[in-house]
Amino acid sequence: MAHIVDRRLNPGGKSLENRQRFLRRAKSLVQGAVKKTSQERDIKDVLEGGEVTIPLDGMHEPRFRREGGTRDMVLPGNKKFIEGDYLQRSGQGSAKDSGPGEGDSEDAFRFVLSRDEFVDLFLDDLELPDLAKRKIAQTESEGIQRAGYTTSGSPANISVSRTVRLALARRIALRRPRKDEMDELEARIAECTDEDERAALVAELEKLKAKSKRIPFIDPIDIRYRRFETVPKPVAQAVMFCLMDVSGSMSEHMKDLAKRFYMLLYVFLKRRYKHVEIVFIRHTDRAEEVDEQTFFYSPASGGTLVSSALQAMHEIVRERFNPADWNIYAAQASDGDNSYSDGELAGMLLTEKILPVCQFFAYLEVGESGGSAFDLSDSSLWTLYDRLRNSGAPLSMRKVSERSEIFPVFHDLFQRREKQEKAAP
Amino acid sequence: MTDKTGRLFEGADWDFHTLQRIHDACEGVAKKELGLDVYPNQIEVITAEQMLDAYSSVGMPLFYKHWSFGKHFAFHEASYRKGLMGLAYEIVINSSPCISYLMEENTATMQTLVIAHAAFGHNHFFKNNYLFKQWTDADGILDYLDFAKNYVSQCEERYGRVEVERTLDAAHALMSHGIDRYPGKKKLDLRVEEKRAGRRRQHEEEVFNDLWRTVPKGATKSRSVLSIERRRKLLGLPQENLLYFLEKSAPRLAPWQRELLRIVRHIAQYFYPQSQTKVMNEGTATYVHYRIMSTLHKQGRITDGNFLEFLQSHTNVVFQPEFDDPRFSGFNPYALGFAMMQDIERIATNPEAEDREWFPDIAGKGDPMGVLRDVWANYRDESFIGQFLSPKLMRHLRMFHLHDDPEERAGIRVDAIHDERGFRRVRRELARQHDVGFIDANIEVVDVDLAGDRRLILHHHVIKGSQLNETDAKRVLQHLADLWTYDVSLIEVDANDKVLREYVVSPRPIPAAA
Numbered sequence: 034m035a036h037i038v039d040r041r042l043n044p045g046g047k048s049l050e051n052r053q054r055f056l057r058r059a060k061s062l063v064q065g066a067v068k069k070t071s072q073e074r075d076i077k078d079v080l081e082g083g084e085v086t087i088p089l090d091g092m093h094e095p096r097f098r099r100e101g102g103t104r105d106m107v108l109p110g111n112k113k114f115i116e117g118d119y120l121q122r123s124g125q126g127s128a129k130d131s132g133p134g135e136g137d138s139e140d141a142f143r144f145v146l147s148r149d150e151f152v153d154l155f156l157d158d159l160e161l162p163d164l165a166k167r168k169i170a171q172t173e174s175e176g177i178q179r180a181g182y183t184t185s186g187s188p189a190n191i192s193v194s195r196t197v198r199l200a201l202a203r204r205i206a207l208r209r210p211r212k213d214e215m216d217e218l219e220a221r222i223a224e225c226t227d228e229d230e231r232a233a234l235v236a237e238l239e240k241l242k243a244k245s246k247r248i249p250f251i252d253p254i255d256i257r258y259r260r261f262e263t264v265p266k267p268v269a270q271a272v273m274f275c276l277m278d279v280s281g282s283m284s285e286h287m288k289d290l291a292k293r294f295y296m297l298l299y300v301f302l303k304r305r306y307k308h309v310e311i312v313f314i315r316h317t318d319r320a321e322e323v324d325e326q327t328f329f330y331s332p333a334s335g336g337t338l339v340s341s342a343l344q345a346m347h348e349i350v351r352e353r354f355n356p357a358d359w360n361i362y363a364a365q366a367s368d369g370d371n372s373y374s375d376g377e378l379a380g381m382l383l384t385e386k387i388l389p390v391c392q393f394f395a396y397l398e399v400g401e402s403g404g405s406a407f408d409l410s411d412s413s414l415w416t417l418y419d420r421l422r423n424s425g426a427p428l429s430m431r432k433v434s435e436r437s438e439i440f441p442v443f444h445d446l447f448q449r450r451e452k453q454e455k456a457a458p
Numbered sequence: 459m460t461d462k463t464g465r466l467f468e469g470a471d472w473d474f475h476t477l478q479r480i481h482d483a484c485e486g487v488a489k490k491e492l493g494l495d496v497y498p499n500q501i502e503v504i505t506a507e508q509m510l511d512a513y514s515s516v517g518m519p520l521f522y523k524h525w526s527f528g529k530h531f532a533f534h535e536a537s538y539r540k541g542l543m544g545l546a547y548e549i550v551i552n553s554s555p556c557i558s559y560l561m562e563e564n565t566a567t568m569q570t571l572v573i574a575h576a577a578f579g580h581n582h583f584f585k586n587n588y589l590f591k592q593w594t595d596a597d598g599i600l601d602y603l604d605f606a607k608n609y610v611s612q613c614e615e616r617y618g619r620v621e622v623e624r625t626l627d628a629a630h631a632l633m634s635h636g637i638d639r640y641p642g643k644k645k646l647d648l649r650v651e652e653k654r655a656g657r658r659r660q661h662e663e664e665v666f667n668d669l670w671r672t673v674p675k676g677a678t679k680s681r682s683v684l685s686i687e688r689r690r691k692l693l694g695l696p697q698e699n700l701l702y703f704l705e706k707s708a709p710r711l712a713p714w715q716r717e718l719l720r721i722v723r724h725i726a727q728y729f730y731p732q733s734q735t736k737v738m739n740e741g742t743a744t745y746v747h748y749r750i751m752s753t754l755h756k757q758g759r760i761t762d763g764n765f766l767e768f769l770q771s772h773t774n775v776v777f778q779p780e781f782d783d784p785r786f787s788g789f790n791p792y793a794l795g796f797a798m799m800q801d802i803e804r805i806a807t808n809p810e811a812e813d814r815e816w817f818p819d820i821a822g823k824g825d826p827m828g829v830l831r832d833v834w835a836n837y838r839d840e841s842f843i844g845q846f847l848s849p850k851l852m853r854h855l856r857m858f859h860l861h862d863d864p865e866e867r868a869g870i871r872v873d874a875i876h877d878e879r880g881f882r883r884v885r886r887e888l889a890r891q892h893d894v895g896f897i898d899a900n901i902e903v904v905d906v907d908l909a910g911d912r913r914l915i916l917h918h919h920v921i922k923g924s925q926l927n928e929t930d931a932k933r934v935l936q937h938l939a940d941l942w943t944y945d946v947s948l949i950e951v952d953a954n955d956k957v958l959r960e961y962v963v964s965p966r967p968i969p970a971a972a
Binding site: 036099104114 | 524535536782862890
C-alpha cells in the first residue's frame with residue numbers, strides 16, 4: 034500500500050542553516066564582493082540584494098582527482114574512421130573531454146543574496162556612534178495589546194462571537210424552546226381535528242411562548258467586550274536632518290554626491306530604528322524646510338549663511354523633536370563656502386545648541402569631479418569646523434569629490450572604532 | 459477505482475486521488491506483467507524550493523548541517539533562478555519504504571511517468587541488485603541519518619562548531635576513499651550501529667575517572683622491534699579505506715572525532731553502489747517506465763495525446779548525441795541502459811544467428827522479464843556492459859575506441875571500431891570506463907613509521923600515467939595530516955614500482971589545543 038504525502042506545506046527554508054554557515058565561512062570573501070558590487074550599482078538599488086560572485090578559493094572542497102596520462106575512450110557516432118586512423122589533436126571534436134571538467138567552471142562562484150543578507154553584510158562592520166548616550170534616556174511610550182474579555186466596555190469593542198456563544202449556552206441550559214419546536218406544534222394544531230387535543234396543544238404552545246419570552250435570546254449578562262491593556266513600549270525612532278547649501282556654487286554633481294550620502298545614512302538608520310523621519314533643510318542666505326523633491330532639484334540662488342540652516346534645525350528640534358524622545362542625526366553637505374562674518378555665529382550655534390542634542394553630526398564637503406578644488410587651501414567652513422573639532426566638538430567631517438568615494442567615506446565615518454572622534458559629554 | 463471510461467486522468471491536471479489511481483495502475487502492471495518486487499512506496503509531492511533543498515543534501519530528506527551543503531544550495535539556487543538549470547522531475551531514495559519525491563508542477567502524464575520510473579523501476583533495482591543488498595541497509599538509513607544529524611549537532615554543542623567543522627571538512631575530502639571495495643565484512647546494520655554509538659558514549663561517561671591519570675605508570679616495557687610484516691599486519695595494512703584506517707588507528711583523535719569519521723564513512727558506503735550502477739539503474743527504471751506506460755496506453759487508460767506527451771519526454775531522456783555533436787558529454791546512462799535492456803529483450807525473444815553465438819545462455823530463451831530480472835539482480839555497470847553489450851547495439855550506436863597517448867606524435871589513434879575485429883575490444887574498453895576501480899585513484903595506506911616519527915605512508919598506484927591533480931592532492935593531504943597529527947607522505951608509483959612523485963605534508967598546529 035502506497036502512502037501519498039503532500040509535503041508542499043512543510044516549512045521551507047530547510048537549507049537556511051547550511052546557507053548561513055556557508056555565508057559565515059565565506060564572510061570576508063562575500064563582504065568584499067558586496068562592496069565591489071555596490072560600488073558599481075546605483076545607490077537606489079544598492080541594497081536590493083542580488084547576485085554576487087566570489088572566488089572559490091577558500092570554499093573549495095578538494096578531492097583526489099586524477100589527470101593526464103594516456104586516455105582511452107569509447108565514443109558513439111563513428112562516421113568515417115577505421116581502425117588505425119589517426120586524428121589530429123588540436124581543434125577536432127573528438128578530443129573533447131568526455132567527463133565534465135569541474136576544475137575550470139568552478140573557480141568563481143556566483144550566487145544570490147537576499148536583501149537582508151546583503152544589507153547586513155554591507156553595513157556589517159559599521160556602527161552608529163554614541164548609541165549609548167541615548168539608550169538610558171530613551172523614554173517609554175505606551176502601546177496597547179489585546180488581553181482577554183471583560184463584562185464592561187464601549188459598544189465598539191463588543192465581541193460578537195463570544196457574546197453569541199455565551200447566549201447560546203445560557204439558552205440551552207435554561208431550555209428555551211427552539212423555534213422549530215414551536216413551528217411543529219403550530220403545524221400539528223393546524224392539522225388537528227379533535228377539539229380536546231387541539232385545546233391541549235394550544236395550551237402547550239402558549240406555555241412555550243411564555244417561556245421563550247421569559248428567557249431572552251440575548252441577555253445583558255451574555256455580553257462580552259474585548260479587553261485591551263496598555264503596555265510600555267521602548268521608543269525606537271530617529272530623525273535625520275539633511276542640511277544642504279543650495280546656493281549657486283553647488284553644482285548638480287555636488288548635489289548628487291550629497292544625495293548619495295544621505296541615502297546611505299537613511300538606510301543605515303532604518304536598520305537600527307523602526308521609525309526614521311527625515312527633515313530636509315536647504316539654505317542659501319536663509320534657510321527653509323522643504324520636501325525632498327525641492328531639496329534636491331529645485332534651483333535657488335543667493336548668498337551663503339550656514340548659521341541660518343543651523344538656526345532652522347535648532348528651531349525644528351525644539352518644536353517637534355524632543356531630544357529625550359528622538360535620536361537625532363544630522364548630516365550637512367556643502368561646498369565649503371560661507372560668508373566670513375557668519376563663522377562666529379555658526380560655530381556658536383553648533384557647539385551650544387546643535388551638538389549637545391545630536392547623536393551624530395557629519396559634515397560632508399563636496400567638490401567638483403576631479404578634486405582640483407582640494408588642492409587649494411581649505412574652505413572657510415572646513416576651517417571653522419576643523420577648529421571646532423580640534424577644540425573637542427563631536428564633529429565628523431570628510432571631503433568627497435567622486436561618486437566612488439561616497440561609500441568609502443561613509444564606511445570610514447561609521448567604522449567600528451575605539452573612541453576617537455568622540456567628544457566630551 | 460477508475461471512472462467509467464477507464465482513463466486514469468484527463469488532461470494535465472491531477473490531484474491526490476489521481477496519484478493514488480496512477481500508483482495502483484502502475485503497481486498492477488509492475489507486479490503482474492513485469493514481476494517486479496519492490497519496497498513499499500511512499501510518494502511525496504514537493505515544491506521547487508524543496509527540490510533545491512533536497513539537491514543540496516545529496517537528495518536525502520535529512521542530513522547533518524555543514525557549510526558545503528549551503529554552498530551547493532546557493533549554487534543550485536542561483537543557476538535555477540537564472541534558468542540555467544532545470545530541476546529533476548523526481549528524486550528517489552534507496553530506503554524502505556522507498557521514498558520518491560515528485561515535483562508539484564509535473565503534469566499528470568509526467569507524474570505517471572515518474573511514478574513508474576522511480577517508485578517501481580528504481581525501487582525494484584534498489585531492492586534486488588546484489589550491490590545494494592550487500593552494501594546498503596534500506597531499512598536503517600533514515601534512522602541512521604537522523605542519528606547522524608543529532609550526533610553532529612550534539613558534538614557542536616559540546617566541542618564547538620569550529621572543531622566539528624574541521625573534522626567534517628577533512629572527512630569529506632577523504633570521502634571517496636572511505637569505502638570498503640571488497641565484501642568480506644558483515645553487512646552494515648545501521649540500526650545496530652546507532653545503538654552501538656550511544657552505548658559507547660554512555661560507557662565512556664560511566665567509567666570515566668579522572669584519578670586514573672595520576673596512577674603511576676609501570677616501567678615501560680622494552681619495546682621489541684616489530685618486523686615490518688608483523689607491524690603491517692597489526693595495523694591491517696595495506697588499507698585502501700583511508701577513513702576506516704584513521705578511525706581505527708589515528709593516534710590522537712578524540713572519540714567523537716572517530717565517530718564523525720565513521721558517520722561520513724557509512725554514508726559514503728551507502729552511496730557507493732549508486733556510482734557503480736548508474737547505467738543499469740537508469741536503464742532499469744527507463745525500461746520499466748516505458749513498459750508500464752505502453753501497457754497503460756494499450757489498455758486505454760492513458761489517452762493518445764497523453765501518450766504522445768510521454769513519448770516526447772521519454773525520447774528526450776534517452777537521447778544520445780554523437781561524439782561530434784556540441785551537446786555531447788559522454789554516454790548518457792539513460793540512453794545506453796535503456797538500449798541495452800531493450801536489446802536483451804530482443805535477444806531473449808527474437809535472436810539472430812550472431813546473438814546465438816555471442817549470448818548462448820539467453821538467446822531465444824523466451825521469458826525476457828526473467829532474463830532481465832536476473833541481470834538486474836546480479837550485475838553492476840562494468841560486468842553488465844562487459845557481458846551484455848551486443849555487436850548489433852555497438853553497430854547501431856556506431857561505437858569506436860580512441861587511444862590518446864600524449865607521447866604519440868601522430869595524434870589520437872582509432873584503436874577499434876564497430877567491426878568484427880573490434881567488437882570485443884570496444885566492449886572491454888567501455889566496460890572499463892564504467893569501472894569505479896579505474897575511475898577513482900587507487901590510493902592505499904602502506905605503512906606507518908611507528909618506531910620513528912610516526913609518518914604515515916601512502917601509495918598511489920598510477921594507472922596509465924594519470925597522476926593526481928597537484929593542488930587538490932596537497933589540500934586533501936593537508937586534511938589527512940591534520941587528522942593523523944603527524945607527517946603524511948604520498949608516493950605515486952607506476953606499475954614497475956618506479957617513484958614518480960612524492961608529497962610530504964605536515965599537520966597544521968591546532969589553534970586551541972584541547
